[in-house]
Amino acid sequence: MENIQTKDHIKPRKGRGRLIWRFLKGSKALFILCMTCSALVSLGEMIVPQIIRITIDNIIGGASTENLAPVVQNMITSLGGAEALRGRMWIMALAVLVVAGICAVARYLFRVSDVKASERLVKNMRDTLFGHIERLPFQWHMSNHTGDIIQRCTSDIETTRNFISEQMTNLIRIGILLVMSMSFMFSMNSSLTLIAMAPLPVIIWYSLFFHRKFRKGFEECDENEGKLSAMAQENLTGVRVVRAFGRERYERDRFEKHNEYYTSLWVKLGRLMSFFWSSSDILSGIQIMLVVIFGVLFCLRGSMTSGEYIAFISYNGMLVWPVRQLGRMLSEMSKAGVGIDRIGYIMDAEEEKDPEGALTPPMDGDICFDHVTFAYEGSKEMLHDVNFTIPAGTTLGILGGTGSGKSTLMYLLDRLYPLPADCGKITIGGTDISKIALEHLRGNIGIVLQEPYLFSRTLRDNLGIAVRDLGDKELEAAVQAACLDETIQSFTKGYDTFVGERGVTLSGGQKQRAAIARMLTRPTPIMIFDDSLSAVDTETDAKIRTALEKRFGSATIILISHRITTLSKADQVLVLDHGKVSQLGTPEELSGQDGLYRRIMEIQGYSAEPETKEKESAADLKEVTAE
Numbered sequence: 271m272e273n274i275q276t277k278d279h280i281k282p283r284k285g286r287g288r289l290i291w292r293f294l295k296g297s298k299a300l301f302i303l304c305m306t307c308s309a310l311v312s313l314g315e316m317i318v319p320q321i322i323r324i325t326i327d328n329i330i331g332g333a334s335t336e337n338l339a340p341v342v343q344n345m346i347t348s349l350g351g352a353e354a355l356r357g358r359m360w361i362m363a364l365a366v367l368v369v370a371g372i373c374a375v376a377r378y379l380f381r382v383s384d385v386k387a388s389e390r391l392v393k394n395m396r397d398t399l400f401g402h403i404e405r406l407p408f409q410w411h412m413s414n415h416t417g418d419i420i421q422r423c424t425s426d427i428e429t430t431r432n433f434i435s436e437q438m439t440n441l442i443r444i445g446i447l448l449v450m451s452m453s454f455m456f457s458m459n460s461s462l463t464l465i466a467m468a469p470l471p472v473i474i475w476y477s478l479f480f481h482r483k484f485r486k487g488f489e490e491c492d493e494n495e496g497k498l499s500a501m502a503q504e505n506l507t508g509v510r511v512v513r514a515f516g517r518e519r520y521e522r523d524r525f526e527k528h529n530e531y532y533t534s535l536w537v538k539l540g541r542l543m544s545f546f547w548s549s550s551d552i553l554s555g556i557q558i559m560l561v562v563i564f565g566v567l568f569c570l571r572g573s574m575t576s577g578e579y580i581a582f583i584s585y586n587g588m589l590v591w592p593v594r595q596l597g598r599m600l601s602e603m604s605k606a607g608v609g610i611d612r613i614g615y616i617m618d619a620e621e622e623k624d625p626e627g628a629l630t631p632p633m634d635g636d637i638c639f640d641h642v643t644f645a646y647e648g649s650k651e652m653l654h655d656v657n658f659t660i661p662a663g664t665t666l667g668i669l670g671g672t673g674s675g676k677s678t679l680m681y682l683l684d685r686l687y688p689l690p691a692d693c694g695k696i697t698i699g700g701t702d703i704s705k706i707a708l709e710h711l712r713g714n715i716g717i718v719l720q721e722p723y724l725f726s727r728t729l730r731d732n733l734g735i736a737v738r739d740l741g742d743k744e745l746e747a748a749v750q751a752a753c754l755d756e757t758i759q760s761f762t763k764g765y766d767t768f769v770g771e772r773g774v775t776l777s778g779g780q781k782q783r784a785a786i787a788r789m790l791t792r793p794t795p796i797m798i799f800d801d802s803l804s805a806v807d808t809e810t811d812a813k814i815r816t817a818l819e820k821r822f823g824s825a826t827i828i829l830i831s832h833r834i835t836t837l838s839k840a841d842q843v844l845v846l847d848h849g850k851v852s853q854l855g856t857p858e859e860l861s862g863q864d865g866l867y868r869r870i871m872e873i874q875g876y877s878a879e880p881e882t883k884e885k886e887s888a889a890d891l892k893e894v895t896a897e
């Protein structure tokens with residue numbers, strides 16, 4: 271399996287905004303309310319220093335109110351003038367309280383709408399991503415690590431949520447604080463404002479410089495977190511193999527090594543961030559020191575009042591805070607950017623689509639592989655000019671060594687892998703399968719894969735997965751045909767037996783028969799059994815085949831098997847050798863020809879005589895094909 275975590279995949283991508291906009295569906299109004307409330311809080315915070323300044327300069331100090339904004343002058347006049355207010359100082363205290371009250375309500379609404387909006391956002395992200403992943407081609411799933419995809423669907427979504435719900439609203443807040451505090455500062459003392467602003471470009475440049483480093487660090491951390499998740503997931507899935515080969519220590523060491531490296535990446539990033547924070551503390555400390563010193567000088571020279579000085583210091587704090595936050599915001603932005611890109615990698619993958627004017631023809635016609643040539647992506651040619659026809663309603667057996675391309679043929683028939691345009695064609699009833707609607711195609715091809723997969727649910731749930739509201743009669747008929755009835759009866763909980771993750775509580779043969787029964791609950795005109803009788807004994811194998819013949823006689827059946835007994839009842843047998851058709855004919859014809867089929871017959875102690883047919887030995891075909 272190829273790992274998706276290459277640098278190319280996490281290159282900053284275009285259209286991040288569009289992706290976020292798409293995820294914001296259903297929560298935009300709430301986010302707007304949230305940002306409005308956040309803006310209100312910032313405005314309230316701006317007003318308080320002005321009330322204090324007016325109280326000190328104009329009410330207590332008796333300075334003229336002429337230089338105040340007309341709206342403020344009118345308010346003071348309507349309250350009886352500055353003189354009268356001096357005797358009723360509680361009014362100024364009440365003004366501060368009212369503003370604080372408005373801020374409190376706005377802050378409450380902000381928090382509530384933020385939580386609602388971000389929860390909706392995350393739900394939407396999860397739903398969209400899961401729906402999209404469900405529609406991605408099989409090929410995509412085969413080339414990406416499950417653990418890593420899960421990580422993208424969990425922690426990357428969380429990072430994106432944090433950014434949108436916290437940093438985006440912060441961005442609005444910071445914008446308002448910056449613009450308003452600078453305007454108030456300019457209105458009070460333009461020279462001191464210029465002094466206060468002088469170090470800001472340095473602080474901003476410094477933040478941007480570190481932002482790039484943080485981005486790289488987060489990329490590396492996320493990349494390695496994905497690898498670690500994939501490793502853990504693979505180990506949990508393959509726990510039986512790990513135990514069987516006594517590889518626990520090796521796997522633990524391998525995990526610890528990776529984990530240590532991953533931890534060291536975070537420590538390195540943490541060190542870099544700590545350096546950035548402490549050094550930017552010094553820079554902002556210098557800025558504050560300049561404002562304090564020059565502010566005092568301006569006050570002593572009489573070009574600034576005490577009230578203005580106090581308000582100025584408050585606004586300067588509001589100015590420095592966002593600039594200092596810039597670093598944090600940028601680092602969060604970097605992190606979110608990486609997360610969004612990693613989610614974008616999934617969202618960019620093209621979903622399986624039907625061709626324009628997709629057809630839904632009858633699927634009970636002849637199946638024809640017409641000069642099919644195929645190579646997996648990045649691999650050498652696997653199938654070479656494969657040519658054969660399966661007449662409708664007949665059974666084709668396929669025999670071939672390991673890796674000769676038997677399953678690949680079936681994947682192509684089910685369009686799990688698309689056949690490129692110039693690589694021949696596969697037709698069903700004369701219709702090219704690339705023109706058939708996918709749902710129609712797959713709905714009419716029942717396939718039991720080589721490695722049966724059962725979900726960690728009850729047997730009943732597993733067997734009924736293909737058909738909604740499956741009736742008991744149909745279920746039992748399928749179970750009987752798959753020779754699973756006795757097994758189910760032997761379970762104390764019968765159909766309600768829980769099969770554990772991937773069906774671990776069942777034996778290999780039981781799992782195979784459960785997978786066959788699951789397929790038979792929805793009889794289809796084409797049925798494929800990809801080596802799916804390998805784990806059942808020859809007697810059960812024969813019983814299942816007889817049941818298939820009886821119940822589904824009109825279906826076209828493809829049986830991939832290494833067993834001559836299984837293949838001997840087929841109408842024709844195709845022998846595949848290193849991706850090429852080496853023999854094709856009835857079992858009788860092939861038994862009379864020199865070739866792989868006869869050699870396997872001999873190895874398995876199988877003679878053409880009916881009475882000796884069941885003398886099959888357990889010899890493996892692999893021995894022959896290894897020759």
Ligand SMILES: Nc1ncnc2c1ncn2[C@@H]1O[C@H](COP(=O)(O)OP(=O)(O)OP(=O)(O)O)[C@@H](O)[C@H]1O
Pocket residue numbers: 412646647649652670671672673674675676677678679720801
């Ligand atoms: N997704 C894939 N990407 C690249 N190569 C693949 C992929 N799947 C299978 N192959 C390769 O294609 C070849 C044919 O595989 P296939 O599964 O069709 O063989 P098979 O005849 O069914 O073998 P077996 O009897 O062991 O199941 C093998 O060499 C295999 O390594």
